[in-house]
Amino acid sequence: MGSVDSRDAVRARPRRTTLADVARLAGVSKATASRALNGRGEMSAETRDRVVAAAAELAFTPSAMARNLANGRTGTVGILTNDLEGRFVIPILMGAEDALGAGRTSVILTDARGDAVRERQQLRTLLERQIDGLIVVGGPRTDPRPSLGRDLPVPVVYAYAPSEDPDDLSLVVDNVRAGRIAAEHLWELGRRRVGFVGGDPTYCASREREAGAAAALAEHGAELLGTGLRSGDWTERWGRAAAGRLLELHPDLDAVIAASDQLARAAIEVLRETGRAVPEDVAVVGHDNWSVVVANTRPELTSVDGRLETMGRTAAGRIFDALAGQELGHGVELTGVDLVIRGSTVPDE
Amino acid sequence: MGSVDSRDAVRARPRRTTLADVARLAGVSKATASRALNGRGEMSAETRDRVVAAAAELAFTPSAMARNLANGRTGTVGILTNDLEGRFVIPILMGAEDALGAGRTSVILTDARGDAVRERQQLRTLLERQIDGLIVVGGPRTDPRPSLGRDLPVPVVYAYAPSEDPDDLSLVVDNVRAGRIAAEHLWELGRRRVGFVGGDPTYCASREREAGAAAALAEHGAELLGTGLRSGDWTERWGRAAAGRLLELHPDLDAVIAASDQLARAAIEVLRETGRAVPEDVAVVGHDNWSVVVANTRPELTSVDGRLETMGRTAAGRIFDALAGQELGHGVELTGVDLVIRGSTVPDE
DNA sequence: CTGAAAGCGCTAACAC
DNA sequence: GTGTTAGCGCTTTCAG
Numbered sequence: 153m154g155s156v157d158s159r160d161a162v163r164a165r166p167r168r169t170t171l172a173d174v175a176r177l178a179g180v181s182k183a184t185a186s187r188a189l190n191g192r193g194e195m196s197a198e199t200r201d202r203v204v205a206a207a208a209e210l211a212f213t214p215s216a217m218a219r220n221l222a223n224g225r226t227g228t229v230g231i232l233t234n235d236l237e238g239r240f241v242i243p244i245l246m247g248a249e250d251a252l253g254a255g256r257t258s259v260i261l262t263d264a265r266g267d268a269v270r271e272r273q274q275l276r277t278l279l280e281r282q283i284d285g286l287i288v289v290g291g292p293r294t295d296p297r298p299s300l301g302r303d304l305p306v307p308v309v310y311a312y313a314p315s316e317d318p319d320d321l322s323l324v325v326d327n328v329r330a331g332r333i334a335a336e337h338l339w340e341l342g343r344r345r346v347g348f349v350g351g352d353p354t355y356c357a358s359r360e361r362e363a364g365a366a367a368a369l370a371e372h373g374a375e376l377l378g379t380g381l382r383s384g385d386w387t388e389r390w391g392r393a394a395a396g397r398l399l400e401l402h403p404d405l406d407a408v409i410a411a412s413d414q415l416a417r418a419a420i421e422v423l424r425e426t427g428r429a430v431p432e433d434v435a436v437v438g439h440d441n442w443s444v445v446v447a448n449t450r451p452e453l454t455s456v457d458g459r460l461e462t463m464g465r466t467a468a469g470r471i472f473d474a475l476a477g478q479e480l481g482h483g484v485e486l487t488g489v490d491l492v493i494r495g496s497t498v499p500d501e
Numbered sequence: 502m503g504s505v506d507s508r509d510a511v512r513a514r515p516r517r518t519t520l521a522d523v524a525r526l527a528g529v530s531k532a533t534a535s536r537a538l539n540g541r542g543e544m545s546a547e548t549r550d551r552v553v554a555a556a557a558e559l560a561f562t563p564s565a566m567a568r569n570l571a572n573g574r575t576g577t578v579g580i581l582t583n584d585l586e587g588r589f590v591i592p593i594l595m596g597a598e599d600a601l602g603a604g605r606t607s608v609i610l611t612d613a614r615g616d617a618v619r620e621r622q623q624l625r626t627l628l629e630r631q632i633d634g635l636i637v638v639g640g641p642r643t644d645p646r647p648s649l650g651r652d653l654p655v656p657v658v659y660a661y662a663p664s665e666d667p668d669d670l671s672l673v674v675d676n677v678r679a680g681r682i683a684a685e686h687l688w689e690l691g692r693r694r695v696g697f698v699g700g701d702p703t704y705c706a707s708r709e710r711e712a713g714a715a716a717a718l719a720e721h722g723a724e725l726l727g728t729g730l731r732s733g734d735w736t737e738r739w740g741r742a743a744a745g746r747l748l749e750l751h752p753d754l755d756a757v758i759a760a761s762d763q764l765a766r767a768a769i770e771v772l773r774e775t776g777r778a779v780p781e782d783v784a785v786v787g788h789d790n791w792s793v794v795v796a797n798t799r800p801e802l803t804s805v806d807g808r809l810e811t812m813g814r815t816a817a818g819r820i821f822d823a824l825a826g827q828e829l830g831h832g833v834e835l836t837g838v839d840l841v842i843r844g845s846t847v848p849d850e
Numbered sequence: 851c852t853g854a855a856a857g858c859g860c861t862a863a864c865a866c
Numbered sequence: 867g868t869g870t871t872a873g874c875g876c877t878t879t880c881a882g
Binding site: 168213214215216217218220221226228236237238239241242245246249254255258259260261262263265270273274276277278279280281282305387388389414443444447448450 | 517562563564565566567569570575577585586587588590591594595598603604607608609610611612614619622623625626627628629630631654736737738763792793796797799
Binding site: 529542544545548567569570572573 | 853857
């Protein structure tokens with residue numbers, strides 16, 4: 153162990169043990185210790201074991217900072233977001249964390265809270281921290297957001313909401329496909345009169361989901377009911393109103409696709425209140441597969457999942473590929489979606 | 502250095518500009534440039550301006566890594582959590598980010614996903630990254646969680662859920678007080694027959710909120726109705742069942758306190774379905790002030806806010822105080838709560 | 851008031 | 867196989 157630290161601090165935390173300590177204990181040079189610990193270079197198994205044992209004994213933790221300084225990589229990616237609720241960003245973060253496998257990537261998460269000045273500030277801080285790359289998670293809107301610019305010193309991937317600049321790489325949920333999947337599912341269940349409850353029509357997420365569903369039905373020669381509303385929002389209040397109107401116009405519909413889970417929840421309530429059984433009389437599909445909502449509707453809600461965790465993994469993967477010399481790519485790439493079937497379309501057995 | 506890199510990068514990113522570049526352009530030494538940029542030491546305003554101008558011209562971004570290596574601080578705190586939903590951790594993170602003011606603190610967020618092995622692994626990674634301190638955010642339970650141990654090289658604060666080790670410092674929402682505040686609010690509104698809808702009674706959050714409300718009413722000589730249930734959970738389904746039972750036992754109650762916002766929502770629905778007006782006949786108060794829920798009940802829900810952002814700021818503040826030499830402290834510290842009044846207790850004008 | 855130089859802990863050439 | 871020697875970019879004595 154080391155000698156006593158004479159400048160005893162209030163509660164002296166021990167000096168971190170360094171590679172030099174390990175090397176000394178193992179009776180080798182720092183270089184050898186480094187190689188042994190990183191599995192680089194050939195060396196006698198005996199020496200390697202001795203070093204590893206020494207490191208273990210001292211509970212040696214290599215300094216990522218020093219390592220970075222020496223080789224220019226931090227294994228850290230930044231996430232810049234405005235998603236105050238964390239609904240979108242948390243799964244994306246978890247995916248990014250996993251991109252390189254256990255413990256190889258860390259994520260610095262910063263929330264700009266919708267403030268552009270703050271965003272620049274945080275970008276600056278992230279760059280100072282020598283992040284290897286940056287994921288910009290838009291939201292709550294999925295509409296294009298301003299680009300951070302082309303001359304950043306690290307690869308940048310926009311996720312969830314795309315960048316306005318087509319030269320940037322953006323990963324976006326395939327909302328059209330999401331709508332299609334919802335409609336196809338209902339069609340396969342024999343539903344022929346499918347209505348739509350949209351959210352705020354200024355959000356492209358709402359319009360695209362609607363368009364996807366309409367397109368799928370059109371291919372079967374059917375029509376999506378209740379489309380084309382020019383107003384609306386994402387509240388359950390609106391969902392109730394929209395569902396009510398839809399039922400007035402089409403009292404005989406047998407399925408509803410909602411642009412979000414919350415709207416679907418509202419629709420289910422209206423259906424029940426008007427004496428319709430879900431899913432027997434009317435089947436309901438939501439969007440986002442948000443656990444808080446889908447588990448609390450009665451019956452539980454079938455929903456289209458945006459697979460944000462996969463998106464996060466892909467985003468981080470692209471960043472590391474780019475650092476390895478591959479082209480980052482540009483433009484909008486659509487990411488896959490999944491249908492999660494629950495009781496609101498297929499009765500629980 | 503040496504020869505040209507033969508695996509010529511696809512798109513060579515320019516070398517970052519360093520302090521040496523700035524110093525050269527300004528015609529001073531690195532030392533002077535450093536002092537100028539950090540506002541340390543006395544120097545002629547003229548020199549300082551020249552350096553600052555040079556830095557601006559080169560868009561100089563200091564390397565936090567190098568700086569850390571030189572002075573042993575990263576300005577980074579780690580957050581270790583199991584809160585997959587991000588409900589608790591996001592506000593705490595935002596508070597921590599703000600603790601030292603704009604851009605001075607970064608937060609590395611890691612989610613162990615409830616896996617103890619993964620947690621050790623992530624702790625290790627965080628320590629390698631030379632975090633200045635660690636915030637362990639428990640959840641979803643607020644019950645004590647296992648300590649990470651006493652011999653960590655950085656200050657650790659447990660937030661939201663306390664550590665089992667009384668020697669650790671834990672910051673916990675004052676749930677007893679939260680219950681009291683809810684009850685006092687109702688009492689002041691003239692409500693005298695107050696019922697309680699609890700969640701999972703194995704969660705101390707549920708029991709403490711109940712105890713707080715009961716205590717406040719007891720001081721007024723009243724009793725909290727419907728307490729002491731030995732089963733239950735946090736689903737809306739249970740909330741409906743519990744509210745229904747409560748109304749059977751006490752059909753004349755004039756207020757309900759629920760242990761969570763979702764339970765409150767369920768209670769409001771049951772109240773409406775049984776022909777009671779909220780808040781005229783029965784006032785309802787929830788807990789957590791979770792925006793997703795409180796904005797979607799009809800009327801909007803009065804709720805007790807745990808002020809998690811403040812908790813995050815406090816946690817990070819304590820860490821930096823400890824680094825500055827103050828005692829970290831230990832034991833459980835309760836943090837303040839706030840009542841947010843909405844239409845479910847006071848009718849909208 | 852400013853510059854030179856010695857590290858911070860680690861990695862990577864390059865010797866031996 | 868293993869040790870020596872430079873740095874990585876910045877801060878900080880210590881001289882001038």
